[in-house]
Amino acid sequence: MSLVRSSLAEPSLTVSEPITMVPEDDHHARLVDVTRVFTPRGRPSVHALGPVDLDLRRGEFFSVVGPSGCGKSTLLDVLAGLSAPTEGRAEFEGQPIKGVPPGVGVVFQEDASFPWLTVRDNVAFGLKRTEVDAAEVKRRVDYAIGFMGLKSFADAYPAQLSGGMRQRVCIARTLVMQPRLILLDEPFGALDQQTRLLMGDELLRLWRETGATVLLITHALDEAAMLSDRVGVMSARPGLFIDILDTGWPDERDSRIVSHPRFGELTARLWDRLREESLKHLNND
Amino acid sequence: MRSTIGPALVLLGLVVAWEILHLVVANSGLPSPFETLAQLGVLFQDADFWKETAQTAQAFAIAVVISTIAGITLGILLGMNRTAGAVSEPILVNLYALPKVTLYPVVLLLFGLGISARIAFGVMHGMIPLTLFTMNAILQLKPVYRRSAAVMGLSSFDTSIRVVLPAILPEVITGTRLGFSLCLLGVLIGEMFASRNGLGYLVTHAMERGDMPTVLAVAVLLAVFALLANAALLALDRSRRH
Numbered sequence: 001m002s003l004v005r006s007s008l009a010e011p012s013l014t015v016s017e018p019i020t021m022v023p024e025d026d027h028h029a030r031l032v033d034v035t036r037v038f039t040p041r042g043r044p045s046v047h048a049l050g051p052v053d054l055d056l057r058r059g060e061f062f063s064v065v066g067p068s069g070c071g072k073s074t075l076l077d078v079l080a081g082l083s084a085p086t087e088g089r090a091e092f093e094g095q096p097i098k099g100v101p102p103g104v105g106v107v108f109q110e111d112a113s114f115p116w117l118t119v120r121d122n123v124a125f126g127l128k129r130t131e132v133d134a135a136e137v138k139r140r141v142d143y144a145i146g147f148m149g150l151k152s153f154a155d156a157y158p159a160q161l162s163g164g165m166r167q168r169v170c171i172a173r174t175l176v177m178q179p180r181l182i183l184l185d186e187p188f189g190a191l192d193q194q195t196r197l198l199m200g201d202e203l204l205r206l207w208r209e210t211g212a213t214v215l216l217i218t219h220a221l222d223e224a225a226m227l228s229d230r231v232g233v234m235s236a237r238p239g240l241f242i243d244i245l246d247t248g249w250p251d252e253r254d255s256r257i258v259s260h261p262r263f264g265e266l267t268a269r270l271w272d273r274l275r276e277e278s279l280k281h282l283n284n285d
Numbered sequence: 286m287r288s289t290i291g292p293a294l295v296l297l298g299l300v301v302a303w304e305i306l307h308l309v310v311a312n313s314g315l316p317s318p319f320e321t322l323a324q325l326g327v328l329f330q331d332a333d334f335w336k337e338t339a340q341t342a343q344a345f346a347i348a349v350v351i352s353t354i355a356g357i358t359l360g361i362l363l364g365m366n367r368t369a370g371a372v373s374e375p376i377l378v379n380l381y382a383l384p385k386v387t388l389y390p391v392v393l394l395l396f397g398l399g400i401s402a403r404i405a406f407g408v409m410h411g412m413i414p415l416t417l418f419t420m421n422a423i424l425q426l427k428p429v430y431r432r433s434a435a436v437m438g439l440s441s442f443d444t445s446i447r448v449v450l451p452a453i454l455p456e457v458i459t460g461t462r463l464g465f466s467l468c469l470l471g472v473l474i475g476e477m478f479a480s481r482n483g484l485g486y487l488v489t490h491a492m493e494r495g496d497m498p499t500v501l502a503v504a505v506l507l508a509v510f511a512l513l514a515n516a517a518l519l520a521l522d523r524s525r526r527h
Contacts, residue, residue: 082436100436100438105436106433108432108433110427110429111429112427112429114452115452116454116525117451125437125447126439129443130438173433173437
């Protein structure tokens with residue numbers, strides 16, 4: 001991996017090199033000149049996104065922040081293959097994205113756990129529809145349930161769990177599929193601050209353990225500053241990347257870095273970039 | 286324990302209230318609970334009573350099967366097509382609010398005086414709520430369920446069977462429970478107004494003769510049947526909700 005992680009002590013904040021400079025073999029997922037325009041029947045069309053370029057490097061933790069309605073979720077939908085770009089190219093592992101590519105997992109903001117299934121059956125749901133044999137399914141499900149701290153709730157139904165626990169079920173359900181690219185759409189948006197910090201730690205642990213590339217959409221600047229290798233800042237609609245920040249955190253990090261002086265600097269820098277864009281959004285409403 | 290004591294107390298209260306009312310009215314207009322039960326015993330010995338019961342049971346069973354299958358199918362079709370759903374919902378709601386008994390002459394004209402008119406009338410009562418429940422369950426299905434199914438690589442057929450169906454099932458069971466009771470109502474009303482057989486006819490005929498014990502005996506029998514069926518479907522409903 002060519003990404004050089006700077007030490008915590010390094011004080012400077014560096015904007016990453018222009019994204020087109022990333023070496024070819026390091027691209028994991030890529031958007032080239034992608035725009036997305038929605039044309040609802042009988043209403044004027046909405047230019048939601050782009051044109052944007054994005055190169056996700058293999059194994060990095062990339063966060064996207066931006067004002068509400070700037071097209072962050074549209075960007076995720078394009079990468080997930082849930083929505084085709086109006087113009088431009090979307091690629092995953094060198095192949096154009098058509099439909100949901102195998103190897104991509106998505107965790108949504110809303111609770112997506114199925115209320116009619118137990119935690120165990122929820123986690124096993126997607127895997128059971130694949131070619132994977134029963135013994136392997138069981139092994140992976142047991143591992144994911146243990147990893148997400150759901151062991152004592154394996155036979156419970158989602159309604160018996162808290163919001164944070166249900167989101168863990170959804171993460172475990174994605175984890176068992178062994179995705180190489182994990183897309184998260186504000187997964188902790190509905191949780192309280194303390195739970196969010198702790199879930200952030202779990203996400204970092206999962207990222208290190210799986211070695212997957214992670215793209216996190218969030219509206220929380222502190223979350224982006226704490227979790228990411230790089231943070232992409234998007235403009236108000238139509239969403240464009242106006243800045244990409246390298247955080248320079250080491251791989252081994254957790255929520256305690258919020259006490260590091262650089263965390264404050266990063267968050268301030270993000271807000272500095274976003275303030276004007278958020279004002280635009282506010283005044284447009 | 287608590288779950289059996291409550292209903293038992295309510296039942297006891299009702300029987301006592303019935304007995305008091307019987308004593309206050311003090312005429313043959315309202316037979317006592319005991320007289321009613323005795324009459325039920327007499328009816329059980331009567332071959333004609335079983336013939337009428339079989340008539341009602343047959344019409345009701347056919348009506349329930351038709352209204353359940355048609356109601357769920359129509360509900361799914363309307364729920365899948367948002368425009369069709371949006372157009373048909375107010376029509377169905379208004380149709381449902383109509384006092385359907387006013388349409389019974391039309392039903393008789395269409396289906397004749399036989400069992401088919403009673404079945405049609407039962408279906409008219411039972412089908413609409415089931416259609417509405419099923420349709421709304423699909424329209425209100427969380428979009429994230431379908432999106433999750435898509436990212437887990439499920440085909441649209443698999444999504445319908447493994448995600449949409451179990452997600453709407455609790456609502457469908459509730460609709461079935463309502464439809465079941467209303468179907469029975471429709472069939473009985475049909476029998477009371479233009480028929481020479483069935484329990485509905487037995488009740489009207491007994492009323493004309495002033496045979497109140499028979500009227501009440503049949504009413505009690507039907508109430509017990511409806512309550513038991515409702516309790517069974519409610520138990521099924523609860524077992525599906527976690």
